[in-house]
Amino acid sequence: MVTKLDKVDVVVVGIGWAGGIISAELAKQGLKVVGLERGKYKTTEDYQMVHDEYRYAVRYELMQDLSKETITFRNNPDEQALPMRQLGAFLLGTGVGGASTHWNGDTWRFLPYDFELKSMTEKKYGKNKIPNEYTIQDWGITYDELEPYYDRFEKTAGTSGEESPLGPPRKNPYPNPPMKTTPMLELFTKSAKNLGLHPFRLPSGNLSQTYTNPDGQTLNQCQYCGFCEKFGCEYGAKSTPVVTVIPTAEKTGNFDLRPYSNVTGIIHDGKKAAGVRYVDVQTGEEFEQAADVVVLTSYTMNNSKLLLLSELGRPYDPKTGDGVIGKNYCYHITAKATGFFKDKYNASMGAGALGVTVDDYNGDFFDHTDLDFIHGGSISIKQLGKRPILENAVPKGTKPWGKEFKQQSIKYYNRSIAAWAQGTSLPHRNNYISLDPIYKDAYGLPLTRLTYDFTEHDAKIFHFLTDRIAEIIEEMGAELVEKGEISEHFDIVPGWNDHITGGVILGDNPETSALNNYLQMWDVENVFVIGASAFPHNGGYNPTGTVGALAYRAAEGIQKYLEKGGQLVKANLKNKLA
DSSP states (O other), X not given: OXXXXXXXXXXXXXXXXHHHHHHHHHHHTTOOEEEEOSSOOOOGGGGTTOOOHIIIIISOTTBOOTTTSOEEEESSTTSOOEEOOSOOSSOOBOSTTGGGGGOOOBOOOOOHHHHTHHHHHHHHHOGGGSOTTBOOOOOSSOHHHHHHHHHHHHHHHTOBOOOOTTOOOOSSOOSBOOOOOOHHHHHHHHHHHHTTOOOEEOOBSXXXXXXXXXXXXXXXXXXOBSOOTXXXXXXXXXXXXXXXXXXXXXHTTOEEEESSEEEEEEEEXXXXXXXXXXXXXXXXXXXXXXXXXXXXXXXXXXXXXXXXXXXXXXBOOTTTOOOOBTEXXXXXXXXXEEEEOSSOOOOSSBOXXXXXXXXXXXXXXXXXXXXXXXXXXXXXXXXXXOOTTTOOOOOTTOOSSHHHHHHHHHHHTTTEEEEEEEEOOOOBTTOEEEEEEEEEOTTSOEEEEEEOOOOHHHHHHHHHHHHHHHHHHHHTTOSEEEEOXXXXXXXXXXXXXXXXXXXXXXXXXXXXXXXXTTSBBSSSTTEEEOSGGGOSSOOSSOSHHHHHHHHHHHHHHHHHHHHHOSOSSOOXXXXXXX
16 A cells, blocks of 8 residues: 655655755755655764774675665677676665765866867867767756856865866865875875976865855864775765755755655656655555655666656667667776885875876867877876775785785885876767666666676777876886776776766757756656766766756756746757767
8 A cells, every 4th residue: 555645845866965955955945845765864973983994895884785776787788787796886875865975075076178078079179079979969058057056066065175277267266275285195296297287186075174064064174084985974074965965954844854765766647747656665665755846866877767667758779879868878987007116105094085186188178189089087196095905006916815915915005106087988879778678676676777888989098098197106206107907898896986977968959868957857847857867978077066066056946947837948959969
């Protein structure tokens, strides 16, 4: 028996950064908001004494339980997809706060070039620069239009940072100064400058000082404990929804947060949504929550899954190129080089976003005329804090066990330094999200099926950025420099990064996008879909800052919709993909 609940103004599915921002902004306006989150609600106090690398970084306690719900994966449409049984290539977060609970804190703005990638590239390099099999399109919104929303997110999150010498342009400085520097970071900075590059300290969600945001929420100063990535912050010093927007929403009295609530579908008549259906994961009881507006703010792939299960929007077909739901799935191309040094550097202390970045090979900051790829990526060195189990870099050829490994591990524990690049991943017609026709979850619903493989463009960017990283490491004085490698095909098990995008993309044309620039669905006017799933392609940075900016933009749009109704943006039906 399904229990039908009284209608509210807005129901929000997934309470991470995007869902928390939507809930806070609408609740502050007096709207009644219900927030549904399938996992637990843990506060700062729940993360006391959680410096347990095995429990959180190896066994992934904060992540999705793959025995109850997973995804299936294949490299191309001709293969049979199989269930993902081990987390690795990305970490599916769960619980109130979402993936931001265990994020490192890198808080970037995408470049103006990212938002108009297709038009800017064709204008400068010609239409032949982009191969036809890459489904690149502009976002339907410019950096200048999104800049005020970036500013709002950074002030809410208390971002600590230093402006990049190369841009993008900002109207206001970061709300907090950059984090501390270290001998390791200073060496990287000096070496990058020696090569004519423009290093700067990266924007961080680990706060450099105690800070009270515009909503009155106080975040504490980072303690540089070295346990950010895959861990909750017991100090309340990491920018997360749990210490910012969720308390703001709760104090209004207009926000009803319901953990352990797994949404299984959207109720609609084909033209408008009436609410959502969800299951209490503790009791198994099923509910229908009626609402005037439905907002999807769950994990990237889950936004696509809910729309496909609910038969909302047109599923993407890679054979014809028609449809939009599931289209333009992208990853990050993580180039890397490691240096082994004679001198020691104390790397045990650190923070998730304590680092230095160079943007000289990102976006279109360098000329691509004679290169066989576009875009690039940001290169960073980060002092995360070396933990004992997973941080044991040894030179290639060392046996991964026994006496030799122990000797080399001890020798290089404080003598190895790695740098990475967040390389841009361009959308390819055969990389997409769909529903699996065979495998089902614990509720009998089809699993999400991911079809993804590295492309030629990915490999070109990887090798280019790897060489640039190695040049910096060599300039730093390493005795030995080892370059990372990219496999012929993408493997879902090894750890890469969590920065997946696409599936429910925005744009200015309903034929090629699912959402307008307020994140409102073209097909169903009272459904808004927010998150990295809205990105038409990935950029050279972590996605969180852009997710936050788009969420503030969407919150404004939802308020406009509730006042006037209808589509908030006029479609540009003349703008079609070449």
